Amino acid sequence: MKTYWSERARRITPYTAGEQPRDADMIKLNTNENPYPPSPLAIAAIEDFHMDKLRLYPNASSEVLRRAAAYVHGLSPEQVFCGNGSDEVLAIAFQAFFDDALSFCDISYSFYPVWAEMYGISYETVPLREDFTVPAEAFYGKKNIVLANPNAPTSLAQSRDEIEEIVRRASGVVIVDEAYVAFGAQTALPLIKKYDNLLVVRTFSKSHGLAGLRVGYAMGHPDLIAAMNCIKDSFNSYPVDALAQRAAAAALMDTSYAENIAKLIIHAREYTEGALKALGFQVLPAMANFVFAKPPAGISAQEMMQKLKKRHIYVRWFSGARVREYLRISIGTMRQMEQMAAVVREILETV
Amino acid sequence: MKTYWSERARRITPYTAGEQPRDADMIKLNTNENPYPPSPLAIAAIEDFHMDKLRLYPNASSEVLRRAAAYVHGLSPEQVFCGNGSDEVLAIAFQAFFDDALSFCDISYSFYPVWAEMYGISYETVPLREDFTVPAEAFYGKKNIVLANPNAPTSLAQSRDEIEEIVRRASGVVIVDEAYVAFGAQTALPLIKKYDNLLVVRTFSKSHGLAGLRVGYAMGHPDLIAAMNCIKDSFNSYPVDALAQRAAAAALMDTSYAENIAKLIIHAREYTEGALKALGFQVLPAMANFVFAKPPAGISAQEMMQKLKKRHIYVRWFSGARVREYLRISIGTMRQMEQMAAVVREILETV
Secondary structure (H helix, E strand, C coil), X not given: CCCCCCHHHHHCCCCCCCXXXXXXXXXXXXXXXXXXXXXXXXXXXXXXXXXXXHHCCCCXXXXXXXXXXXXXXXCCHHHEEEECCHHHHHHHHHHHHCCCCEEEECCCCCHHHXXXXXXXXXXXXXXXXXXXXXXXXXXXXXXXXXXXXXXXXXXXXXXXXXXXXXXXXXXXXXXXXXXXXXXXCCXXXXXXXXXXXXXXXXXXXXXXXXXXXXXXEEECXXXXXXXXXXXXXXXXXXXXXXXXXXXXXXXXXXXXXXXXXHHHHHHHHHHHHHHHHHCCCEECCCCCCEEEEECCCCCCHHHHHHHHHHCCEEEECCCCCCCCCCEEEECCCHHHHHHHHHXXXXXXXXX | CCCCCCHHHHHCCCCCCCCCCCCCCCEEECCCCCCCCCCHHHHHHHXXXXXXXXXXXXXXXXXXXXXXXXXXXXXXXXXXXXXXXHHHHHHHHHHHHXXXXXXXXXXXXXXXXXXXXXXXXXXXEECCCCCCCCCHHHHCCCCEEEEECCCCCCCCCCCHHHHHHHHHHCCCCEEEECCCHHHCCCCCHHHHHCCCCXXXXXXXXXXXXXXXXXXXXXXXXXXXXXXXXXXXCCCCCCCCCHHHHHHHHHHHHCHHHHHHHHHHHHHHHHHHHHHHHHCCCEECCCCCCEEEEECCCCCCHHHHHHHHHHCCEEEECCCCCCCCCCEEEXXXXXXXXXXXXXXXXXXXXXX
């Protein structure tokens, strides 16, 4: 009907998140969640919270969490902004920095063009190379840029030097979306001391096993953070709830737990790459908590996704022109990846 | 500096939330929080949550919470939208329904003009009458309207019949912001079955003692809810975290607890109105969990606010032309209101 819809609502095509199936027996490898629970310190922070205090508004600027992030990353709290998931953080950054002339890769996080449309920001896409790597030179001298590093759904990472050259030559703000940086890639974080036009964005959903709590954060020059606060305070004063602030701060401080589960995931990823290659897949050299893999001749990626789904294994398939031959498979536990590989073998034997 | 700020960030003047002081001995009557803790069922819902599941994304549409709201209010889940506090819900509704021709009262929730500026919605303000009541006729035939009922900071309520007449004559969407409806006012909710252009917005922050969890919701025709989902999915797919969804659903189902604490607050409000009047204040007939009161001659509202603050009692003062003679005093427990009244008496004795 759309009787009373605004022009904005009529115009926009929303982002489609991965399916959240209700299947008790499933192996869920479709939304890049962490197979491990959050840090015991994060759980304790929730359990120890004095629940009667939920009657009060949370700290509006997530101060405890900003202090934790500053401590862990060697920054000051004025260089940190917290939001309700890194999606909110990115959406706020788009509004805070971009009016026009935004560039991002044609194959990347598919929320970028949605936010650009939503906030009326003109943009161009830069095609990835044939091998799905980012043509860094193509970004030289651009005004505003958003890069996912590692990139999704390709799983490929850029080096810090490559990122630095892009930032150095940009006339506007460069956002580096490091949702997947904990799984082996180089972070651009040390560069924020040198460049006042670089914003690094992180999430607790992947590396810290806290997708259910909705917390993300951004780091950059205090003047960038001030712009984000200006947008936040013109939208929603208290974006991060009291429990989420405490739990995320505790999770961030427990660096050894995060490092250990990242190691387990990298180990399972290496196993998965080997197992899939042995089954005839082409697998891109992954630096994320997922792999991007093309099934062998005889079965399409979409068909493989559907056959896996019938066997209660969920992976993600995108219909876009250059990616439709691939599957994005999140990395779970070793046991889950062994089961996935065994089921893939069975499927291939029947085609 | 604002070196890299977007035009949007440079243009906007953010909303200013009430102070959140760090004062262990304070009586906090400045942000309309509930003096009582949330329902024991809400706390149990958090404590019983299987924390390992925080590794998974929450349900994107807050299904359990939407079902609870539908059950409690006699609606279908397709008539309910949930968000990260009613501020987010309202901001999304502004984007979903309003392009232009928005009307609201000149004295009302001061976030309305901020959202209108933020999303480029042209608006006009309708002056309250001299006695701070809403001149309902002035809204007849307007296109888009947002009304707080009861209104803030005045504490005055409109009748359902008055609201209905405004909705019936509006050519666009009417949002009724019922943040404070639990404290004695009539709700417009029954009207959503009759009018497809009415959206009723509620929050858990006031009546349910859950300001710290950030949950709000909207109810209206499924076509209105669909527009809001379109905006939500173009901004942040998972706005309400897993714990907040469960706790808010439990709080909503515990209707007797919410009714009982509302009764206690209404009782303390009646005491407060009497006590302040006995001290020479003018007090508007309150239907919210706060009163709007003008101190007697000899002391300005701002001065009274400052003197109360020195004695660790926080109330809210607004500097706007027509409201600067008044204080907005949130209703706490009877004991807190007795203490507040005693301190006000002391202050008046010294002027």
